[in-house]
Amino acid sequence: MTVSVTETPVFFGQADEFFGISSSGPEAGSLGAVICLTPSMADNPVGSRLARKLATAGVPALRFDLAGHGHSHESRHGDAWDGTSFQAAAEWMREMAIESFVLIGGTTGANACLTASSAMTDLRGLVFNRLSTKRPVGRVSRIVRPPRGRPATPTVISQLQDVIERGVPTLVVSGAADTDQARIRRLFGDREPPLDRTSLQMATVPSRTLKGFRSVPAQEEFVDVVVRWISDLAGTTPSDLAL
Amino acid sequence: MTFAERVDPRTGLRERFEYFGSPPDLKLGQLLSPASPSRGVLIAGPIDADRALRPQIEEISATLGGSGHVVARFDYRGQGQSFGETGDLTLELMAEDVSEAIGWIRESAAVEHLAMLGVGLGATAAAMAEGASQLPLVIWDPVTDIDLFLRGLARSKLSIEMGFVGDGASYDEGSLADVVADDLLNEELDRAGFFDAGGFPVASAIVDSARRHSLSDVMVRSAETMIVPFGPGRAMIPDTVRLIQESFHKQ
Numbered sequence: 026m027t028v029s030v031t032e033t034p035v036f037f038g039q040a041d042e043f044f045g046i047s048s049s050g051p052e053a054g055s056l057g058a059v060i061c062l063t064p065s066m067a068d069n070p071v072g073s074r075l076a077r078k079l080a081t082a083g084v085p086a087l088r089f090d091l092a093g094h095g096h097s098h099e100s101r102h103g104d105a106w107d108g109t110s111f112q113a114a115a116e117w118m119r120e121m122a123i124e125s126f127v128l129i130g131g132t133t134g135a136n137a138c139l140t141a142s143s144a145m146t147d148l149r150g151l152v153f154n155r156l157s158t159k160r161p162v163g164r165v166s167r168i169v170r171p172p173r174g175r176p177a178t179p180t181v182i183s184q185l186q187d188v189i190e191r192g193v194p195t196l197v198v199s200g201a202a203d204t205d206q207a208r209i210r211r212l213f214g215d216r217e218p219p220l221d222r223t224s225l226q227m228a229t230v231p232s233r234t235l236k237g238f239r240s241v242p243a244q245e246e247f248v249d250v251v252v253r254w255i256s257d258l259a260g261t262t263p264s265d266l267a268l
Numbered sequence: 269m270t271f272a273e274r275v276d277p278r279t280g281l282r283e284r285f286e287y288f289g290s291p292p293d294l295k296l297g298q299l300l301s302p303a304s305p306s307r308g309v310l311i312a313g314p315i316d317a318d319r320a321l322r323p324q325i326e327e328i329s330a331t332l333g334g335s336g337h338v339v340a341r342f343d344y345r346g347q348g349q350s351f352g353e354t355g356d357l358t359l360e361l362m363a364e365d366v367s368e369a370i371g372w373i374r375e376s377a378a379v380e381h382l383a384m385l386g387v388g389l390g391a392t393a394a395a396m397a398e399g400a401s402q403l404p405l406v407i408w409d410p411v412t413d414i415d416l417f418l419r420g421l422a423r424s425k426l427s428i429e430m431g432f433v434g435d436g437a438s439y440d441e442g443s444l445a446d447v448v449a450d451d452l453l454n455e456e457l458d459r460a461g462f463f464d465a466g467g468f469p470v471a472s473a474i475v476d477s478a479r480r481h482s483l484s485d486v487m488v489r490s491a492e493t494m495i496v497p498f499g500p501g502r503a504m505i506p507d508t509v510r511l512i513q514e515s516f517h518k519q
Binding site for chain 2: 032033034035036040041044046066067068069070071073096098244
């Protein structure tokens with residue numbers, strides 16, 4: 026990667042509790058990308074690759090660590106799928122005069138991204154990598170259970186349905202072995218009357234194994250698919266990229 | 269260079285991230301600083317694929333920071349959040365990065381006394397780095413044989429892919445698992461030019477360079493070197509911190 030990309034480490038959030046790195050190229054457009062691929066930037070090499078390719082394509086990007094992961098501090102909300110991290114990242118992008126953006130979330134980050142999207146009106150798109158359709162069970166479920174008095178958390182499917190009905194362009198990328206992908210396809214593809222799926226796209230890329238998860242999309246293919254999709258949204262062409 | 273800085277409310281330590289070095293291979297560094305630092309410790313960590321000791325390195329950093337040391341860590345070129353191609357990284361370039369990082373911590377933290385902690389392949393890189401030859405070096409979990417090191421990574425990968433419990437760390441040399449691990453390793457290196465260790469590539473370039481520079485060959489330093497005795501990861505933290513603190517008295 027030639028360095029036409031400039032990167033700056035940043036802390037953001039009310040108490041600087043989040044850590045991220047912003048990437049921008051020489052010809053930054055008005056569409057930005059907010060990226061959170063768990064478990065953390067240090068543990069997931071895909072985020073930097075994706076951010077730099079997007080920046081090269083004219084899409085400034087902020088990649089960051091989800092609350093309680095990597096160099097970001099614990100969330101006060103105690104919910105692994107809480108959207109606070111993404112909302113804080115989006116706020117930082119607005120302060121940087123990025124007018125609209127795409128949220129990109131992976132694994133826990135995908136669900137946090139979906140939760141955050143419900144409160145955002147300036148979204149241009151959503152990208153989910155390994156979106157889980159079911160909340161985790163066991164120890165984690167105790168963490169994510171909402172406190173008494175708070176309304177029950179909407180299901181992932183109803184959240185997705187809301188996004189689709191709002192017409193937010195959405196890309197769901199999964200490894201070929203991901204069972205959640207099949208479930209989403211079944212729910213949104215077989216429904217009668219069928220939902221308007223024009224805003225929802227599925228992309229299946231080859232699977233590889235990462236830390237025992239066989240359904241993780243292969244890195245190169247994942248980055249390529251996402252960069253092409255966002256370049257289409259931004260009206261730029263990725264043809265000058267070394268894809 | 270632009271940097272990001274905050275004070276961690278949990279530890280009171282100032283935390284600073286910035287890129288250093290010269291383009292195109294800018295490195296991301298992290299400085300942990302107490303209010304009145306007197307000494308500095310540069311950690312030359314392992315490569316990304318060698319992640320077993322990462323939590324312990326975090327803990328050592330916090331412990332040293334809490335006892336008045338500036339602690340600097342960084343990603344080698346092509347690793348972590350640093351720029352550069354992973355496939356180009358060699359031990360020689362890692363050693364260059366260590367020397368650059370010494371300049372960076374001296375400039376950013378303005379500490380007079382500096383020691384180094386080398387972990388994994390970072391121990392060899394620190395021993396090779398010209399800029400580090402006058403600094404005391406504490407070595408922890410070094411890679412003394414690159415082929416054994418790679419075999420360990422391959423065994424871990426096999427264990428995970430085949431659904432075995434554990435991380436493949438138990439070692440029974442010459443076993444069938446070793447044979448299979450070596451086959452996997454060599455097949456991937458031949459086919460792809462790198463071995464994929466849980467998403468983190470170990471490229472042929474660094475393997476070849478590590479075969480040329482064993483730790484024992486490069487240990488011709490003028491300054492004191494101490495080796496943390498072998499033991500389970502977490503139990504080594506007090507020994508490591510103690511040896512680093514003692515190293516300052518030997519300068």
